Amino acid sequence: MTEHVILFAGPMGAGKTTAIESLSEIETIRTEAINTDRETADKDTTTVALDYGEITVGDEDKVRLYGLPGQRRFDFMWTILNERAVGLVLLVNNDAADPIKDLDEFLEEFGELHEKGGIVVCVTRTDVAPIPRIDKYAERVRELMPGRMIPVFTADARNSDQMRTCLMSLIANIEMTAMIAASEERAA
């Protein structure tokens, strides 16, 4: 069985737990606690350890979806999972105080995942806050990671179709980059 670990990262309230629920085939494992930081995200609970969901494909492949806690005091979880991951779904909620700064921080933290596989950026809650527009994110990604092609989408974490589009695009990009690298290696 080949396992493919995909991480879901992003600030508090970006929709990581929700996104995994939208994608997972199994009842997701959640570690929620009462949210005491209502200022950052106005919701009842927040993830304290991690979320887990999975999609099994035949009896050969398992896609493991891990959601990281958005709150910084749980940072230690990030390092452990980072090592096993091949892809990152970076969620940023557009209604945050400074979502582009959030993007910066998380790309800095997880940017290397692009080299191990790939990254996709999903901008959530654009229905709540229509700006900044998606081109701003795409521009910033290009500045921070020049020469790499990272898909940027708007997505509602509650919408399974949209989350599948994000996940499939991530995998398409990972496979295509691997294929190109292989061809270049053979050509060299």
Add this chain to the structure above:
Amino acid sequence: MVSMTKARHSLGLVGLSPIECAKIAMFIETEAEAAGCPWLVLHSDSCDALIVPSDVEFTADPYQVLIRLVRYNGAPTGGLAITAPVNAPDLIDILSQAQEQLGKRQVPAQAGPSLRVKMEDMETVPANDHYDARSYFGAQASHMTNGSAALKADPYAYASHEEHLSSQPSAMATPAPQPAFQPFPGSQASHSPQPAHNPATHAGHDAHGEFCAAWDQIAVALYSIVQNSAPAVAEIRIENLDMIRIDFRFRAYNSRIPLEHVSANGSRIAIRSTLVEAFRPPIVNLPGESLDKLFWFIGSQAFHGMGAPWMKPEDRYRLRRWPNFTELNHAVADMRAAAAIGNCFLNAAELSAAAGITPEAATRTLNAYSLMGLLEIQTDRTAAPVVFAPPPERASGGLFSKLRSKLGL
């Protein structure tokens, strides 16, 4: 090969007063209504022919025919000229001379409208670098002014069809908001270059020849407006009804009915565009729908699966950013295509091979991306092409393909 739009030329009005522009647009529309006037009037300086006042310093590109407007007391000029105040017979006369000159220039065999767009000859240039009209707020090109594109099909191209596309001689001089315009809530679906499950809905087939030709012309007009980069609004009218409204400043549009139900089939169709000042209220109900959705739809419908007239088959293209697929009606194959062309420069044939799609689908994809302003161009023909290994058929064992079947996509 049927070339539905072969006799179309674009006419750019540069440095003229709004009244002069309105008059010229009106004359041409009237002519289009009565006879087969093959001119498309645009407020762009990248057109086949240009009318420029004789006292304005201006150098046309070699492919362009320059017509000088000689105002009162102005000295006559060599070459083609027309005197102010412009009247209809003079204008039509000078345009037929211009058409003759263009005809003699014998464009290398290429289908589609003969609108061309200036491109810098650098190794990699953005295909559409003045794309975001918003960032050009206030930077209005002062020599540009209102234009209108009266669409009239080439009567010869339509010889077998009774109905012709024709223009609407009405004015959209002031883009004042019309609150009466209430678009129906559009369906989420727009069109995708990849016929996912239902190839029958994939447009561009001969049975819908007129339908496609209309989109061809709309695509050319929109491309030209976008290239112009000045804040503009546009309106696509079908049977006297403003069907689609576009505000380029906000990259938004409203459509009365879902795009795929918009039938430009043999009906009276006109597109008008007007420059607006940044501070004017939007002509669409914001937030509206994303312009990319409209461009994706039109770009993939138009040109019968052949390259758009502004694309060169020898050039290679790469994505500057991914399209926002969650707001476009897309097939999974579109994601693979985006992944391929997102990571290296490809032409249509190479894209087709890399993504495992038909050459026609690859061409439609390129047309759509280009209209959306997503492509950068590699003009260096000597660059080695990327050879994909293993071939895409073999790659079907990848996680992407497995998930695709698993999720029933």
